[in-house]
Amino acid sequence: MATAPRTLKVLSINAKGLNIPEKRHAALREFTSLHADVVLVQETHFPQARPPSLKSHKYPTGYFSNATAGKVCGTAVLFSRSIPFSYSASLLDPAGRYTFVKGQIGAQWYTFVSIYLPNRQQHSAIRTIFRRLQDFQEGILVVGGDLNLPLDARLDTSRGVTSTPHSVLRRTRLALHSLRLMDCWRSLFPSTRDYTYYSAPHQLYTRLDYVFLPFGSMHLLESASIGPMTWSDHCPVLITLSSPLARPREKLWRLNESLLTDPQIKEGLHDALHNYFTENDTPDCSPQIIWETHKAVIRGYLIQQGARRKRERTEQQESLLQRIAALERSHKLHSDNDIYAELLDLRSQLRSLFNNRAQKAFLTVRKTFHEHGNKCGRLLANALRTHRQALYVTHLRTPQGKTVTLPKDMLGLFRDYFTSLYGLTPAPAQTALDATQRFLRTHLRSKLTPHMRSSIEGPITAEELHEAIKRTPVGKTPGPDGFTLKYYKACEKLLSSAWLAAFNGLTEPTSHITPQTLSATITLIPKPDKDHALCANYRPISLLNQDVKLFAKVLALRIANHMRHLIHPDQTGFIPGREGRDNTTLAINLIHAAQRTDTGPTLLLSTDAEKAFDRVHWPFLFQTLQHMGFGPNAMRWITALYDSPTARINLNGTLSSPFTIKNGTRQGCPLSPLLFALSLEPLLQAVRANPSIHGICVGRHTYKVAAYADDLLFFVQQPQISLPSLIELLREYGSLSNYKINMSKSEILNISIPAPLSTHIQATFPFRWCTTSLKYLGVYLTPAVSNLYTTNFVPLLRVLEKDLTRWAIPHITWFGRISVLKMNVLPRVLYLLQTLPIHVPSAFFRSLQSLFIRYVWAGSKPRLSVALLTAPRSRGGLALPHLQRYYQAVHLLRMVEWSLGASGKQWVALEHELAGRSLTSLPWLLGTTASTDIPTHRQFRSH
Numbered sequence: 043m044a045t046a047p048r049t050l051k052v053l054s055i056n057a058k059g060l061n062i063p064e065k066r067h068a069a070l071r072e073f074t075s076l077h078a079d080v081v082l083v084q085e086t087h088f089p090q091a092r093p094p095s096l097k098s099h100k101y102p103t104g105y106f107s108n109a110t111a112g113k114v115c116g117t118a119v120l121f122s123r124s125i126p127f128s129y130s131a132s133l134l135d136p137a138g139r140y141t142f143v144k145g146q147i148g149a150q151w152y153t154f155v156s157i158y159l160p161n162r163q164q165h166s167a168i169r170t171i172f173r174r175l176q177d178f179q180e181g182i183l184v185v186g187g188d189l190n191l192p193l194d195a196r197l198d199t200s201r202g203v204t205s206t207p208h209s210v211l212r213r214t215r216l217a218l219h220s221l222r223l224m225d226c227w228r229s230l231f232p233s234t235r236d237y238t239y240y241s242a243p244h245q246l247y248t249r250l251d252y253v254f255l256p257f258g259s260m261h262l263l264e265s266a267s268i269g270p271m272t273w274s275d276h277c278p279v280l281i282t283l284s285s286p287l288a289r290p291r292e293k294l295w296r297l298n299e300s301l302l303t304d305p306q307i308k309e310g311l312h313d314a315l316h317n318y319f320t321e322n323d324t325p326d327c328s329p330q331i332i333w334e335t336h337k338a339v340i341r342g343y344l345i346q347q348g349a350r351r352k353r354e355r356t357e358q359q360e361s362l363l364q365r366i367a368a369l370e371r372s373h374k375l376h377s378d379n380d381i382y383a384e385l386l387d388l389r390s391q392l393r394s395l396f397n398n399r400a401q402k403a404f405l406t407v408r409k410t411f412h413e414h415g416n417k418c419g420r421l422l423a424n425a426l427r428t429h430r431q432a433l434y435v436t437h438l439r440t441p442q443g444k445t446v447t448l449p450k451d452m453l454g455l456f457r458d459y460f461t462s463l464y465g466l467t468p469a470p471a472q473t474a475l476d477a478t479q480r481f482l483r484t485h486l487r488s489k490l491t492p493h494m495r496s497s498i499e500g501p502i503t504a505e506e507l508h509e510a511i512k513r514t515p516v517g518k519t520p521g522p523d524g525f526t527l528k529y530y531k532a533c534e535k536l537l538s539s540a541w542l543a544a545f546n547g548l549t550e551p552t553s554h555i556t557p558q559t560l561s562a563t564i565t566l567i568p569k570p571d572k573d574h575a576l577c578a579n580y581r582p583i584s585l586l587n588q589d590v591k592l593f594a595k596v597l598a599l600r601i602a603n604h605m606r607h608l609i610h611p612d613q614t615g616f617i618p619g620r621e622g623r624d625n626t627t628l629a630i631n632l633i634h635a636a637q638r639t640d641t642g643p644t645l646l647l648s649t650d651a652e653k654a655f656d657r658v659h660w661p662f663l664f665q666t667l668q669h670m671g672f673g674p675n676a677m678r679w680i681t682a683l684y685d686s687p688t689a690r691i692n693l694n695g696t697l698s699s700p701f702t703i704k705n706g707t708r709q710g711c712p713l714s715p716l717l718f719a720l721s722l723e724p725l726l727q728a729v730r731a732n733p734s735i736h737g738i739c740v741g742r743h744t745y746k747v748a749a750y751a752d753d754l755l756f757f758v759q760q761p762q763i764s765l766p767s768l769i770e771l772l773r774e775y776g777s778l779s780n781y782k783i784n785m786s787k788s789e790i791l792n793i794s795i796p797a798p799l800s801t802h803i804q805a806t807f808p809f810r811w812c813t814t815s816l817k818y819l820g821v822y823l824t825p826a827v828s829n830l831y832t833t834n835f836v837p838l839l840r841v842l843e844k845d846l847t848r849w850a851i852p853h854i855t856w857f858g859r860i861s862v863l864k865m866n867v868l869p870r871v872l873y874l875l876q877t878l879p880i881h882v883p884s885a886f887f888r889s890l891q892s893l894f895i896r897y898v899w900a901g902s903k904p905r906l907s908v909a910l911l912t913a914p915r916s917r918g919g920l921a922l923p924h925l926q927r928y929y930q931a932v933h934l935l936r937m938v939e940w941s942l943g944a945s946g947k948q949w950v951a952l953e954h955e956l957a958g959r960s961l962t963s964l965p966w967l968l969g970t971t972a973s974t975d976i977p978t979h980r981q982f983r984s985h
Contacts (some may be wrong), residue, residue, distance in 0.1 A: 052186065055276060065273060079125045080121055082184075097120075101121065103129075117139065128146040128437050133174065140156065142179075149182025158188050159187070165217060168189070184255060199246060200248075226255065230266050236268050237374060238250055262283045290697060302532045308532065330553060330559070331556060362391055362395065435566070453698050459696045460689075475661070481667075485728060488610075490670055496673075497675060506537055506596050506599070509596075514591065527588055527877075548678055551678075560683070560685065562710075563690055565692050566692070568581075569581055585710060598712045602618055606619060612726060630878065630879070635956060646756070646790065646791040647818055663717060689703055729747050762803070821834055842871075863897070864921070879936060
């Protein structure tokens with residue numbers, strides 16, 4: 043938990059108009075180069091009707107006062123993404139003379155004020171502004187701006203005199219004194235002359251720009267400075283304040299992937315790799331250490347090259363800035379015309395440099411938007427995404443209810459929580475081993491065949507590594523070593539042999555993955571609609587090193603080929619060839635069958651597993667794998683991934699001290715989903731084999747459970763007998779595997795339970811009782827199949843209407859809007875059509891088509907027919923989604939699956955039982971009653 047105090051930098055600058063894009067680009071570059079956390083801007087000159095954007099990824103948040111009179115005045119307050127500013131309120135002036143913003147940074151309240159006074163009657167304007175400020179301000183007050191007058195003419199002008207009336211100066215100083223505001227720069231330099239503005243006609247320097255703090259907050263002031271005049275005609279004023287924030291002493295390095303596109307750097311990188319592996323190919327050093335050490339060597343080379351490129355890129359700019367600053371100091375002292383002429387020339391060169399860079403950046407952006415702006419992809423997705431403030435945890439609540447705000451306290455709280463979560467105390471070793479063996483012998487029947495076992499056991503090949511690299515998505519955040527997938531793609535040939543030697547060598551009993559290789563960084567994702575003051579409401583994502591992820595990917599690709607053999611069809615999560623729609627289709631048919639046959643009280647139970655992936659008990663997992671027939675090489679490879687791995691929590695950019703992980707399959711590892719499914723299979727087989735747990739019987743089959751990873755849906759009959767047995771089995775399995783059901787969050791849906799029994803079950807069992815519907819895999823299941831449409835499709839239509847209204851972004855063309863429908867709307871509608879294979883009325887598709895056409899043409903008259911828009915591109919159309927045809931295709935796919943009766947899908951076998959005859963011929967039996975027991979057959983016949 044190595045942190046150091048972090049200062050807060052506040053910058054005030056008169057911009058003299060920011061309507062020119064190049065000038066906005068230069069301004070944002072300077073704010074970034076000065077590392078300003080809060081920027082107070084005056085004279086933005088933005089029109090109120092359609093103001094341009096003044097923001098970047100460094101300064102995503104801003105508050106603006108734009109004048110109603112036109113392109114005059116204008117003030118703004120910008121906040122860097124590096125500070126955790128929590129907005130509370132703002133006050134904006136319709137004349138553009140002031141902007142007030144208040145909120146919290148950490149646990150401290152601040153009020154930031156940007157003001158721009160007129161060049162006459164300044165005292166009257168500032169009194170009016172301060173009267174409004176007195177009722178608004180809260181916490182530490184920071185006021186910055188252009189007062190358009192020198193507060194002390196003797197020191198703040200180059201001639202020692204000013205044309206501003208003495209009465210105006212005196213009354214302005216009295217107004218500042220009324221709030222006990224102190225001039226920060228003058229407080230540190232009481233007798234020094236420096237200025238922020240130069241009037242060429244009058245050949246006069248004046249200090250017009252200030253940053254003020256109340257007298258009671260002056261102890262926070264650490265420094266104040268006046269910068270050189272570059273892109274504006276005013277100098278920036280920068281102050282540094284003590285703050286409650288903290289910065290990490292240790293920074294995470296991440297590969298700058300643009301270095302790999304430089305041919306010269308890439309050639310040097312290949313030479314460095316070749317020399318390293320040639321010089322260190324010695325038998326007295328383990329392959330794992332040789333592999334891990336190469337990262338340090340290459341990291342040093344890349345850091346050196348990155349620093350060289352940055353130095354070359356900024357050399358001209360830094361030289362100009364240094365010469366400008368020196369000439370400004372000289373000109374302020376001597377007012378020499380030759381110096382001023384040279385100063386103007388240097389500023390012109392600097393502006394030209396800034397403009398050229400801006401034009402190059404604009405050209406790149408235009409090119410990117412022209413090529414990709416109207417296509418389905420990340421660029422269009424980012425344009426549609428709702429803006430979310432960068433995650434910054436400002437406070438946490440301890441289990442005792444105390445609120446903590448200091449970084450070290452919050453980091454310690456998270457570390458304690460995850461140390462406890464990943465260090466669950468197991469049962470005594472021999473007792474747990476014996477109990478696990480008995481449980482597996484009794485319930486687990488899945489076994490690898492000898493051929494399957496040998497296919498997993500063989501040495502990893504270069505072809506498998508290449509396939510893993512090819513199948514791994516790019517753009518993911520790297521682990522602690524900082525190397526991304528692009529590094530492995532760019533250097534695959536040089537890295538392959540060393541990587542294979544390191545990881546194939548793990549089959550030797552004395553070989554281990556190095557602790558550095560197994561280390562991970564845990565990043566925290568807040569769960570939506572939860573109290574983010576509690577540690578439990580953050581989802582931990584383990585950022586593993588890319589070499590370990592590739593190793594896990596190779597193992598996952600091998601094991602995935604045999605998952606359908608090891609895992610029963612009622613588990614569909616992460617199993618090749620199985621989908622979530624298999625579970626929802628099965629559930630709908632079982633609900634229908636239970637109500638039709640009236641075989642007794644029936645309910646659906648959806649369980650909520652608490653931190654299911656994070657709680658997996660490793661000894662139980664490894665014994666399960668051995669019982670399934672995994673060989674010694676496979677076991678050594680898998681156990682090597684769990685050989686005392688460590689992790690550090692990344693909170694607000696600060697890393698905790700390392701702690702050891704003792705349980706759980708890490709979210710972010712390609713192998714984790716498969717291992718979890720394998721560890722859960724003994725429970726599911728135990729449920730199916732337990733005679734006291736009564737499922738829904740249809741023909742010769744009994745259906746008790748449908749699983750999608752840890753989302754379990756139980757089909758229960760005779761609940762007064764089945765529920766106690768199920769709870770006891772879950773407790774037995776949980777005692778061996780750490781699996782824990784959150785009873786109060788698990789839900790019951792009543793299918794056919796009479797009222798007296800329903801009351802008894804609610805009073806006896808701690809499950810939540812759903813009155814109308816139960817949410818499962820993103821859809822709502824209802825006791826009556828006829829209610830599925832109104833419960834799922836009608837709300838979706840309302841949501842889509844709101845989304846399309848929100849996405850009516852002017853810069854997206856009608857081609858782009860068609861891509862929006864394909865990329866965002868189509869998957870949502872298609873998911874419902876696939877997971878709920880029910881009759882959907884034509885009115886739904888007509889409403890959707892009307893929404894689509896209105897959105898594509900932005901509410902104006904269509905210029906092309908629907909038939910042409912929905913036609914394939916090969917026929918001159920634009921492939922606008924025709925959702926009624928997708929609906930028909932979904933049902934045609936079901937017909938294909940009916941014909942492939944051996945596909946292993948449980949719902950196919952169930953519908954075979956319900957139909958009472960061959961499903962292959964059922965769609966063609968027009969005019970018969972053979973299909974009355976399948977609730978979705980009418981659509982098949984009509985299409």
